[in-house]
Amino acid sequence: MKSVAGLLIAVLICISSFTLAPPGDEVYRKYCAGCHGGQLQGGAATALIKPTWKFGNDRASILHTIRTGIPKTEMIKWQGVIPDADIQAVTDYILKAQHSPQIVKKEKKPLLVKTKLYSLRIQELITRGITDPYGIEFVNAHRALITGKRGELYWVLDGKLDTHKITGVPETYAYDNFGGLMDLALDPDYAKTGWIYLAYSHNTVHSKDKKTPGMTRIVRGKIKNYQWQDEQVLFQVPDSLQVGGGTRWGCRFLIDKQGYLYFTIGDMDHAAYAQDLAKPAGKVYRIHRDGSIPTDNPFYGQTDRLQAIYTWGNRNAQGIAQHPVTGLIYETEHGPQGGDELNLLKSGANYGWPAITYGIGYDGSIISNETSHEGMEQPVTYWTPSIAVSAIEFVKGPLFLKWKNNLLVTALKYQEVRRLVINKDKVTEQEILLKGYGRVRDVKIGPDGAIYVITNSPDALLRITPR
Numbered sequence: 001m002k003s004v005a006g007l008l009i010a011v012l013i014c015i016s017s018f019t020l021a022p023p024g025d026e027v028y029r030k031y032c033a034g035c036h037g038g039q040l041q042g043g044a045a046t047a048l049i050k051p052t053w054k055f056g057n058d059r060a061s062i063l064h065t066i067r068t069g070i071p072k073t074e075m076i077k078w079q080g081v082i083p084d085a086d087i088q089a090v091t092d093y094i095l096k097a098q099h100s101p102q103i104v105k106k107e108k109k110p111l112l113v114k115t116k117l118y119s120l121r122i123q124e125l126i127t128r129g130i131t132d133p134y135g136i137e138f139v140n141a142h143r144a145l146i147t148g149k150r151g152e153l154y155w156v157l158d159g160k161l162d163t164h165k166i167t168g169v170p171e172t173y174a175y176d177n178f179g180g181l182m183d184l185a186l187d188p189d190y191a192k193t194g195w196i197y198l199a200y201s202h203n204t205v206h207s208k209d210k211k212t213p214g215m216t217r218i219v220r221g222k223i224k225n226y227q228w229q230d231e232q233v234l235f236q237v238p239d240s241l242q243v244g245g246g247t248r249w250g251c252r253f254l255i256d257k258q259g260y261l262y263f264t265i266g267d268m269d270h271a272a273y274a275q276d277l278a279k280p281a282g283k284v285y286r287i288h289r290d291g292s293i294p295t296d297n298p299f300y301g302q303t304d305r306l307q308a309i310y311t312w313g314n315r316n317a318q319g320i321a322q323h324p325v326t327g328l329i330y331e332t333e334h335g336p337q338g339g340d341e342l343n344l345l346k347s348g349a350n351y352g353w354p355a356i357t358y359g360i361g362y363d364g365s366i367i368s369n370e371t372s373h374e375g376m377e378q379p380v381t382y383w384t385p386s387i388a389v390s391a392i393e394f395v396k397g398p399l400f401l402k403w404k405n406n407l408l409v410t411a412l413k414y415q416e417v418r419r420l421v422i423n424k425d426k427v428t429e430q431e432i433l434l435k436g437y438g439r440v441r442d443v444k445i446g447p448d449g450a451i452y453v454i455t456n457s458p459d460a461l462l463r464i465t466p467r
């Protein structure tokens with residue numbers, strides 16, 4: 001009797017351990033695809049089907065890489081995070097995919113999605129011909145303009161890519177996956193003035209070398225006959241304030257209802273600069289649209305400070321939006337590992353990076369023991385683990401009345417569009433609307449009231465309407 005029970009237990013353990021180890025492709029999709037791409041084709045991180053491997057491509061090397069992680073990168077130590085059986089399963093999946101790429105299934109995402117208040121219809125407007133799209137703005141009901149990180153501008157006409165190339169776009173300074181042509185904004189009087197604002201990584205010597213000092217630069221210009229022209233530089237720091245090896249350039253725009261132009265600059269991988277008002281990195285800026293400094297800026301007239309600064313202690317702001325009714329301005333910024341933030345911006349306020357943070361270093365190191373400090377702002381909410389929070393936009397217009405004034409929040413790593421119900425400095429509800437359609441770079445409500453979403457890996461423009 002005893003031995004029968006023992007056998008039964010052994011069998012049960014056997015079955016349960018067998019069913020506990022999920023297939024490698026499932027592990028991959030759940031934990032790895034966000035960075036390495038749904039088809040192992042690469043995205044935010046390197047491809048995992050390829051001939052040359054940086055850290056070795058035999059089973060033992062790949063296992064080691066996954067178990068121990070890669071210091072100073074987003075590739076964390078997975079040992080202790082997921083069971084070792086999962087690590088082995090995903091390793092075997094990656095190995096098998098090298099010779100049998102057909103085992104990697106192309107995932108078809110549903111084009112109808114149910115959410116709490118709406119069934120959503122998702123249209124893939126553009127899936128080809130745009131590379132690393134970053135920002136989108138509507139010029140009118142028919143035309144939109146998209147920036148591509150590799151230094152391209154694309155016209156969209158009635159939801160289709162206009163294949164005629166725009167020439168003369170400013171040269172950007174980019175290396176690896178960092179930097180490039182990022183956000184754009186349109187003048188509130190665009191129909192009359194034609195001004196288009198661009199934010200991009202720049203260095204004065206036009207070098208591609210990673211160590212070359214550079215800094216985010218803001219220009220405006222016009223597109224006439226597919227030609228970028230009449231360019232004016234609105235913000236550029238002196239060479240002495242440029243930074244080498246920078247990886248977080250910020251570059252998100254907002255033009256508020258009064259017509260002020262806001263833009264962001266990340267900490268450029270020099271966290272301490274975010275606490276130094278004489279250094280450009282780690283700030284949100286506010287200028288007039290001709291580049292002049294508003295006299296009511298918080299540090300106006302203070303010669304030892306950059307007078308365009310609006311807020312400081314911001315790690316890498318990738319989203320900024322104004323509430324349609326209250327006029328309050330919200331900003332999202334990437335934390336390190338954990339600690340992505342949604343902030344309510346106040347003129348002159350310090351958001352604390354890196355003195356206070358809810359995150360830790362990519363290598364697990366402690367950045368600060370403090371999450372709060374007198375004189376430093378607390379986030380409205382934060383995300384740990386990091387979703388890699390990106391662009392934000394308030395819902396307005398006639399199509400989504402039940403979501404009116406809700407905040408759409410996007411995510412790169414988590415590949416999401418979320419909906420937040422916000423009451424001043426409180427988030428009272430949070431719902432994931434979309435997941436897995438790609439790394440979401442930008443979100444805008446179009447003139448037709450539809451939600452337009454820009455994704456990377458795959459590069460696409462989506463249109464979302466209630467069914």
Ligand code: HEC
Binds near residue numbers: 031032
């Ligand atoms: C948050 C982003 C992120 C996630 C999630 C992630 N990785 Fe990575 N991974 C990276 C980065 C960054 C590198 C380093 C790339 C480089 O140095 O070029 C890397 C490198 C690797 C390498 C080494 C590649 C080589 O060329 O030698 C392997 C193998 C790998 N990852 C497997 C995985 C697996 C398996 C998972 C899921 C369990 C995973 N990664 C999840 C970001 C990520």
